[in-house]
Amino acid sequence: MMSKTYLESISTLNNLISNSEHVKASKYYKPHPTNNRLEMMRCLNRLDIDMQELDSLKIIHVTGTKGLYTSPHLLEVRERIRLNGNPISRDLFCKHFWNVYSTLEQTKTNQYDLPPYFCFLTLMAFHVFIKEKVDVTILEVGIGGEYDCTNIIRYPFVVAFTPLDLDHTGVLGNTLESIAWNKAGIMKPGAKAFTVNQPQEAMEVLKERSIERQCPLLQVNGLKFQDIRNSKPPSQIIAENGGLALSVAEAFINIDNGTDNTIPYIKTFNLDLAKEAIRMTKWPGRYEIYYRNNCIFYLDGAHTQNSLKITSEWFLSRSVKKERKRALIFNAIGVRDSAHLLGLLLKCEFNLVIFMPNITDDSKELFDTIQDVQTQLDRCQSHMKIWYNFNTLAEIRIFPSFLKALIHLEEFQHLKYDVLVTGSIHLVGAVMKVLDPSLEGILSNTETNLSI
Structure with missing residues (x-):
């Protein structure tokens, strides 16, 4: 409790x-x-x-x-x-x-x-x-x-x-x-x-x-970290950020050795150990894949032009089975050009597009939520109008929470969906409260389990 x-x-x-x-x-x-x-x-x-x-x-x-x-x-x-x-x-x-x-x-x-x-x-x-x-x-x-x-x-x-x-x-x-x-x-x-x-x-x-x-x-160039076995994020993301992490860690240890007065206390940089640490690093909310009933959820909190380009390519590289429909769950908050951001996702050819606030369950008292819900719902209406103007064949819906969207997605089990959840990182968090309420065990004493 x-x-x-x-x-x-x-x-x-x-x-x-x-x-x-x-x-x-x-x-x-x-x-x-x-x-x-x-x-x-x-x-x-x-x-x-x-x-x-x-x-x-x-x-x-x-x-x-x-x-x-x-x-x-x-x-x-x-x-x-x-x-x-x-x-x-x-x-x-x-x-x-x-x-x-x-x-x-x-x-x-x-x-x-x-x-x-x-x-x-x-x-x-x-x-x-x-x-x-x-x-x-x-x-x-x-x-x-x-x-x-x-x-x-x-x-x-x-x-x-x-x-x-x-x-x-x-x-x-x-x-x-x-x-x-x-x-x-x-x-x-x-x-x-x-x-x-x-x-x-x-x-x-x-x-x-x-x-x-x-x-x-x-x-730092990406050549410093090229070991991307079983990587969930795109290879260029791992290489880029992994290379930076290795350089920073090595520099820190070298500087620390020069400032620490404790003797003997000489630390050495272990490259193999550092690489293994990067491989074991959990990056919740970024390039996550979850399986639930008739849906495969692809989650990435991308909210800039360049990151959405990478996210859409990542999604398309995995959503390849023709018998599966494609769905989008999207929200964006703050000062952003939503029309441009949504336009970057058109190449995914979604069958279903869902806009929703960053809310897991609208039937309960909100906990740890810092954005005004009505403002977000108004933004969802704007997003719907933008998508209508794209003149796609997609079904467009607005739901007040992820649980309501999930009911719609799972209503007909014979329809198989690849679902891209992207935009606000807070949106990804609202979805993960259902799909992964402990963040792969990172939150060990949490009470966020929700089910329908």
């Missing part, structure tokens, strides 16, 4: 979102991009975390548009804070959540003086990592880098750039140059920076900022 304190912590955390929206309209809000850093500093002081403690964390700072790992979460927010690769337990989440929240609540100077959702989770993560005395911290940005609240750190060992694409354009700008400039803000003097191959305009900006920040930048 889910503990009441965990439910209360999630409810309290989610209220921080509406709180931040309220603050935008209040006299206490001063809209400036550097406010994130100033507010983070002030909140760290309120939590009695000084910068020297933060400096003691051995940090790998990661940014990019694709290939990231912890944010947003799929089923539970504790996926965002992990120890030894596993989400912290609900008990540990509650312990640290209330320690941080109570302190901030007691030291606020006005009723709105609490950090917004992601800033709070970043503060909580720092609190967890310091208290649990971790050996290495892998820190993923929220949005961008330059003005991101994670960029309060001063001395990362290594920074890494996964593939860059047009996303969060309302915040980061609508060009790859602007996005690259913002992402490059995580570069710090003395750190080593690694990037996968980027579009030329983005790469030029990264190189310029590496000189400006006195942070040497090395480009």
Whole structure:
């Protein structure tokens, strides 16, 4: 049974979102991009975390548009804070959540003086990592880098750039140059920076900022990791991200050997062990395949133009049996060109197209949901109109939840469907609550089992 304190912590955390929206309209809000850093500093002081403690964390700072790992979460927010690769337990989440929240609540100077959702989770993560005395911290940005609240750190060992694409354009700008400039803000003097191959305009900006920040930048090619046996993701995705991970891990260990004063404590980089770790890595919500009754579900949280192109090719390479129909389940939130994104999926020639909010079961009280449902349903109506204008022969439906969509898909068992679920990563999470409620065992003490 889910503990009441965990439910209360999630409810309290989610209220921080509406709180931040309220603050935008209040006299206490001063809209400036550097406010994130100033507010983070002030909140760290309120939590009695000084910068020297933060400096003691051995940090790998990661940014990019694709290939990231912890944010947003799929089923539970504790996926965002992990120890030894596993989400912290609900008990540990509650312990640290209330320690941080109570302190901030007691030291606020006005009723709105609490950090917004992601800033709070970043503060909580720092609190967890310091208290649990971790050996290495892998820190993923929220949005961008330059003005991101994670960029309060001063001395990362290594920074890494996964593939860059047009996303969060309302915040980061609508060009790859602007996005690259913002992402490059995580570069710090003395750190080593690694990037996968980027579009030329983005790469030029990264190189310029590496000189400006006195942070040497090395480009990694996919040749470093070519062992893709039994890989679920496309080979180029594994090669690209695997090569980056290997380079970052090796650099971190080499730097750590030079800064650690413990003798004897010399670590060596084991390439074979590192490759095996990559092969064993679970990447929930990306290029997942699930079998259920008359349906094969293909899941990938692709929400940019380039990622949707790869996803559609991946789906088509597997959906090859002519006797099976093709279905799409799609949602997109935020500022995105839905018409262009949906147009990229036309080549899949779907027989059934379903639009739905990021909701698993609309008959129950929503848990850990941070997007307004009615806004999403309105967006579904817009998506339906877009698809109608494509003049395809597909049946088009809107459902209020995945369970309702599943009833429709499974109503006639003789109809076999290959179902592509893509768009919002939150949508993928809503579907996985039914198809894989423990994320292959990653969430060991969860209560999300749903069935029909």
